Amino acid sequence: MTASRDIACRVRGFGAYTPVDVLTNFDLEKIVETTDEWITTRTGIKQRHRLAEGQNASDAAAEAARLALADAGMEPGEITHVINATCTPDYLCPNTACLIEAKLGIVGAMAFDFNAACSGYVYGLSMARAIVAAQPEARVLLTATEALTRRLNWADRSTCVLFGDGAGASVITADGEGALLEDVRCASDGNLGGLLTIGGGTSTPYAKGDPIGDDFFVQMNGRDVFKHAVRNMAAISQEVLERNGLTTDDVALLIPHQANLRIIEAVGDRLGIPTERVFVNLHEFGNTSAASVPLAIADARAKGVLRPGMRVLLATFGGGFTWGAALLHF
Ligand code: ACO
Numbered sequence: 001m002t003a004s005r006d007i008a009c010r011v012r013g014f015g016a017y018t019p020v021d022v023l024t025n026f027d028l029e030k031i032v033e034t035t036d037e038w039i040t041t042r043t044g045i046k047q048r049h050r051l052a053e054g055q056n057a058s059d060a061a062a063e064a065a066r067l068a069l070a071d072a073g074m075e076p077g078e079i080t081h082v083i084n085a086t087c088t089p090d091y092l093c094p095n096t097a098c099l100i101e102a103k104l105g106i107v108g109a110m111a112f113d114f115n116a117a118c119s120g121y122v123y124g125l126s127m128a129r130a131i132v133a134a135q136p137e138a139r140v141l142l143t144a145t146e147a148l149t150r151r152l153n154w155a156d157r158s159t160c161v162l163f164g165d166g167a168g169a170s171v172i173t174a175d176g177e178g179a180l181l182e183d184v185r186c187a188s189d190g191n192l193g194g195l196l197t198i199g200g201g202t203s204t205p206y207a208k209g210d211p212i213g214d215d216f217f218v219q220m221n222g223r224d225v226f227k228h229a230v231r232n233m234a235a236i237s238q239e240v241l242e243r244n245g246l247t248t249d250d251v252a253l254l255i256p257h258q259a260n261l262r263i264i265e266a267v268g269d270r271l272g273i274p275t276e277r278v279f280v281n282l283h284e285f286g287n288t289s290a291a292s293v294p295l296a297i298a299d300a301r302a303k304g305v306l307r308p309g310m311r312v313l314l315a316t317f318g319g320g321f322t323w324g325a326a327l328l329h330f
């Protein structure tokens with residue numbers, strides 16, 4: 001057993017934020033050749049939220065973080081680490097974690113971004129656990145925030161209908177009350193990275209005045225993503241359960257990454273978890289990538305679906321490809 005698994009890791013506060021502006025499937029019918037019926041039957045999504053002009057991923061994360069800190073009964077000044085999951089940062093530099101830190105009035109914490117696309121929150125739990133194992137007095141703020149609508153090609157109906165903006169946050173410590181992180185496991189396969197991309201990085205050299213290309217936006221081979229998402233989310237969930245001597249009967253609630261209702265149902269089927277024990281809110285928010293799992297946790301708590309005493313299985317999959325699963329005992 002590793003040192004990080006010997007030290008308790010508590011997820012003490014949860015918060016989520018979605019922007020006010022809502023874009024329904026009917027709104028999209030006016031922008032691109034699609035229908036509410038197609039989007040609903042193929043994905044389960046009915047609407048998504050969109051950041052306002054001038055509002056960025058760091059603003060959404062700071063809102064979610066304030067709620068998570070209040071939920072944990074902690075002040076921003078107690079935070080020692082700000083770790084932020086995003087694939088849509090405000091800038092390449094400075095990192096979004098530093099911007100979030102400044103917005104919360106924190107100075108002096110270790111602050112950095114990481115990109116595991118939709119798997120960001122589960123990857124973040126793994127990192128937070130390692131931080132509190134190495135430094136038990138650490139107070140880690142984990143944020144997951146996305147501004148995906150800023151990187152959608154509104155002429156590509158196969159991608160622009162899928163995504164939304166939002167943020168989630170948690171506070172993680174070795175001590176105190178809160179959900180016990182029983183286990184977390186993360187994985188990846190970089191050979192498949194080309195199946196889901198968002199450009200804007202330095203691999204495409206742009207000169208001032210150059211037009212931006214399609215590669216600047218989300219591009220995806222939806223069918224391949226679908227296949228790999230189902231297979232890997234189910235397999236890693238099973239692996240995490242087995243190595244803890246548990247079965248799906250021990251799981252009160254599955255909270256999967258909210259990408260597509262058909263992916264979620266297929267993962268639930270493979271694991272043998274009935275739909276009433278699978279949390280779904282993508283009809284309200286679309287796919288918010290890294291934010292989707294913490295957004296779903298906060299939402300499930302607010303709706304009374306997730307209650308104290310429950311063991312929750314988190315399962316996720318995203319660009320990279322990356323995937324992961326975690327067990328949280330509330
Ligand atoms: N409205 C109407 N028609 C559409 C739309 C749309 N928005 N998008 C695609 N179509 C059309 C296509 O052009 C195609 O038409 P054709 O047969 O005349 O060529 C037809 O619908 C079928 O297209 P497919 O791509 O085969 O549709 P599919 O059933 O595979 O559904 C979807 C596409 C929803 C993207 C699906 O593949 C999927 O959900 N994949 C998973 C990807 C995902 O969720 N990614 C999220 C990011 S990754 C992550 O978070 C894990």
